[in-house]
Amino acid sequence: MTDPLLSPSPTPRVRFAPSPTGFLHVGSARTFIFNWLYARHNGGAVILRLDDTDVERNSQASVDSIFDGLKWLNLGWDEEYKQSERIDLHRRTAGKIFEKGLAYRDFTPAHTGDSEKSGAQGTWLFNPGARELSAAESDRRAAAGEPFALRFRVPREPGQLVRFSDAVYGEQVKAAADVEDFALLRSDGMPTYHLASCADDADLRISHIIRGQDHLSNTFKHVLIFEAAGFRPPQFAHLPLLVAPDGTKLSKRRHGPVVSVTTYRDAGFLSEAFINFLCLLGWSPKNDRENMSLQELTGAFSLEGINRSNAVVNFKESPVVPDEVDSDVVIPSEATDPGAAYAEETFDPKALWLNAEHIRGLPVEDLSARLLPIVHAAGFSVDAAKMVRITPLIRERIKLLRDVLTAADLFFVDQLPSYDPAELIPQKGDMAMALKVLTRAREVLAGTQFKHDPLDQALRAAAQELGVKAGQMFQPIRVAVCGRKNAPPLFETLEVLGKETVLQRIEQATRLKIT
RNA sequence: GGCGCUAUCGUCUAGGGGUUAGGACGGAAGAUUCUCAAUCUUCAAACACGGGUUCGAUUCCCGUUAGCGCUACCA
Numbered sequence: 001m002t003d004p005l006l007s008p009s010p011t012p013r014v015r016f017a018p019s020p021t022g023f024l025h026v027g028s029a030r031t032f033i034f035n036w037l038y039a040r041h042n043g044g045a046v047i048l049r050l051d052d053t054d055v056e057r058n059s060q061a062s063v064d065s066i067f068d069g070l071k072w073l074n075l076g077w078d079e080e081y082k083q084s085e086r087i088d089l090h091r092r093t094a095g096k097i098f099e100k101g102l103a104y105r106d107f108t109p110a111h112t113g114d115s116e117k118s119g120a121q122g123t124w125l126f127n128p129g130a131r132e133l134s135a136a137e138s139d140r141r142a143a144a145g146e147p148f149a150l151r152f153r154v155p156r157e158p159g160q161l162v163r164f165s166d167a168v169y170g171e172q173v174k175a176a177a178d179v180e181d182f183a184l185l186r187s188d189g190m191p192t193y194h195l196a197s198c199a200d201d202a203d204l205r206i207s208h209i210i211r212g213q214d215h216l217s218n219t220f221k222h223v224l225i226f227e228a229a230g231f232r233p234p235q236f237a238h239l240p241l242l243v244a245p246d247g248t249k250l251s252k253r254r255h256g257p258v259v260s261v262t263t264y265r266d267a268g269f270l271s272e273a274f275i276n277f278l279c280l281l282g283w284s285p286k287n288d289r290e291n292m293s294l295q296e297l298t299g300a301f302s303l304e305g306i307n308r309s310n311a312v313v314n315f316k317e318s319p320v321v322p323d324e325v326d327s328d329v330v331i332p333s334e335a336t337d338p339g340a341a342y343a344e345e346t347f348d349p350k351a352l353w354l355n356a357e358h359i360r361g362l363p364v365e366d367l368s369a370r371l372l373p374i375v376h377a378a379g380f381s382v383d384a385a386k387m388v389r390i391t392p393l394i395r396e397r398i399k400l401l402r403d404v405l406t407a408a409d410l411f412f413v414d415q416l417p418s419y420d421p422a423e424l425i426p427q428k429g430d431m432a433m434a435l436k437v438l439t440r441a442r443e444v445l446a447g448t449q450f451k452h453d454p455l456d457q458a459l460r461a462a463a464q465e466l467g468v469k470a471g472q473m474f475q476p477i478r479v480a481v482c483g484r485k486n487a488p489p490l491f492e493t494l495e496v497l498g499k500e501t502v503l504q505r506i507e508q509a510t511r512l513k514i515t
Numbered sequence: 516g517g518c519g520c521u522a523u524c525g526u527c528u529a530g531g532g533g534u535u536a537g538g539a540c541g542g543a544a545g546a547u548u549c550u551c552a553a554u555c556u557u558c559a560a561a562c563a564c565g566g567g568u569u570c571g572a573u574u575c576c577c578g579u580u581a582g583c584g585c586u587a588c589c590a
Binding site for chain 2: 017018019021051053054056057106108109110123124147148149150151169172174175178179180182183184185186187188190192193194196197212213214215216217218220238240241243245247248249277280281282284286287288290291307308309310311312313314348349350351352353354356360394395396397398407427456459460469470471472473474475477478479482484485486487488489490491
């Protein structure tokens with residue numbers, strides 16, 4: 001039997017180890033991002049490991065969801081493993097611990113069935129009788145085929161301490177007496193999470209375990225396993241948890257699709273903005289920078305900047321589609337999750353703001369290329385060249401990519417949706433003024449070159465001639481051409497729309513009034 | 516219940532024995548532009564509570580409270 005490596009890799013090797021028992025939620029995504037950032041900042045490797053030892057709860061749909069989310073994040077990783085393919089290693093590690101007498105067989109049937117959920121449960125350390133079973137008796141019953149779980153024999157000597165140093169939470173010490181005899185192997189021979197995780201971390205020579213703070217207490221068990229198996233434990237760094245506005249941990253069932261990464265993708269977040277947002281939750285560059293590119297984040301990232309208190313993802317709790325099932329375990333099918341129906345108010349305002357910032361920071365061609373598929377998917381036919389002309393007119397007016405559908409709809413349709421003719425009435429004016437303006441505008445525009453400056457001059461001149469203010473001139477035209485009051489700048493809009501469409505829409509507006 | 520972690524504006528955070536406790540989002544008001552945005556300016560908004568230590572604590576220590584996590588043959 002070849003002895004596994006004794007020490008972690010000297011060069012950074014981090015791992016992201018999701019268990020495929022649900023979709024990829026924002027908390028997991030942040031853990032992945034922090035791992036990735038740490039590795040990239042320090043020239044290390046990122047390992048993706050599917051922790052799929054829980055055959056009962058695993059699902060292919062969950063695996064797909066995780067890969068969907070990670071693919072969108074677009075960060076990539078260097079190595080990939082599946083824990084279920086490494087069970088031999090886990091068993092060998094368990095065997096090694098057992099040989100040393102640091103683990104024992106527990107023949108107690110699983111789930112005593114006692115009302116454990118009654119809340120008032122005392123301190124459980126081990127099943128009475130199991131730990132003291134003689135080796136001979138233990139061997140005999142095992143040989144007889146009696147099923148057993150393998151438990152770690154936690155040292156019980158008073159004063160025995162388990163300790164480790166956490167890069168975020170500092171020195172951690174706990175009395176071994178407070179650690180229960182946790183299971184290493186289940187009675188069906190499958191490794192538990194604790195065993196599999198440690199065996200793999202050691203074998204993969206993971207140098208830094210960066211994970212959620214919900215594992216902080218478990219780490220004492222892990223240290224015990226590492227040491228029992230003859231490995232030097234890696235450096236630990238626990239991340240403060242991401243919680244919902246109500247302070248509870250993120251859950252699909254309780255909080256709806258807002259906690260799923262794909263929801264952000266489908267709502268029109270830029271993955272770089274989403275990453276930026278997540279980085280600011282529980283970590284700070286400490287220089288008041290907020291809008292940061294991936295390169296800047298990579299350069300600034302360090303474990304020292306990580307906080308110790310939970311961070312709230314400030315979304316609006318939305319009524320969840322009642323579907324009875326435990327959605328934390330069940331994947332939201334695309335059908336039950338009509339993603340697009342998400343109102344922007346449901347997202348954390350900071351995420352929205354950052355997304356808008358990143359959108360504004362994108363080169364026009366780039367943004368345009370990202371907008372185009374969304375427009376096409378909505379059933380509009382616009383070519384890339386026209387989209388590039390539309391993009392600058394709306395980029396400061398959208399927070400989410402899919403806002404393009406409401407911000408730029410007027411460029412996509414042949415026929416404007418109907419609107420209230422009263423909208424045509426300018427400030428401090430009346431319908432007669434609107435009509436007068438539109439009629440004159442049509443005449444003037446017919447003889448004007450459709451470029452910003454000529455349009456500007458012609459229309460202002462017309463306003464003066466009619467004795468109305470510029471604003472009173474522009475408003476009726478804007479509504480006639482856009483179908484609403486709030487729209488992109490007028491002259492640019494007219495230019496992109498073209499003379500023919502504009503004249504036709506104005507014509508239509510005047511007739512609309514008359515009827 | 517046991518063990519552990521945490522506590523600065525509504526939210527994300529900076530700071531640290533003596534500060535006007537800083538920034539950002541969001542909110543309010545104003546400026547600006549052809550509307551809406553964007554941009555700019557201004558305003559409101561915080562050290563959980565109680566004890567110590569100290570000349571002086573929001574900062575250090577202890578306690579309380581609250582929140583969270585672990586307490587499975589889940590991860």
